[in-house]
Amino acid sequence: MAFTNTGSKPATSGTVTFATHIIGALGIDWATITTAQPLPAPVPGGTTKTRTYTVCVESWRVPLGMHVETRSATATWT
Numbered sequence: 001m002a003f004t005n006t007g008s009k010p011a012t013s014g015t016v017t018f019a020t021h022i023i024g025a026l027g028i029d030w031a032t033i034t035t036a037q038p039l040p041a042p043v044p045g046g047t048t049k050t051r052t053y054t055v056c057v058e059s060w061r062v063p064l065g066m067h068v069e070t071r072s073a074t075a076t077w078t
Contacts, residue, residue, distance in 0.1 A: 002050045003075060005043040014039040014077035018055050018070050025065040033057055039075060 005011045015036045022031040040051040055070050062068055 001053065001073060002048050003039060003043060004048040005045050008045040010042045010044045011039075011077045013041045014075060016053070016073055016075045018053070019072045019074075020055050020057055020068050020070045022057070022062055023067050023069055030066070031061065033061065039077065041077075 001016070003016075016039055017034055017036045020033045020035065021029050022033065024030050035055055037053055040049040043049045055068075057068050
């Protein structure tokens with residue numbers, strides 16, 4: 001994921017929250033699990049930082065025939 005600071009001051013901390021959906025064999029969305037990770041801070045003003053995240057879901061939440069999809073990510077800078 002790429003995080004761009006469009007401001008002029010450095011962004012010094014924050015979190016990214018992932019919404020991972022548990023999808024059944026027929027395409028039904030059974031649950032949404034949210035997880036949060038720290039953002040790649042600091043990000044100086046006018047620059048972009050890239051980070052790769054691994055999103056994990058406990059195996060008991062995904063029975064045979066189901067799969068997971070991370071459908072959204074929301075960043076909050078503090």
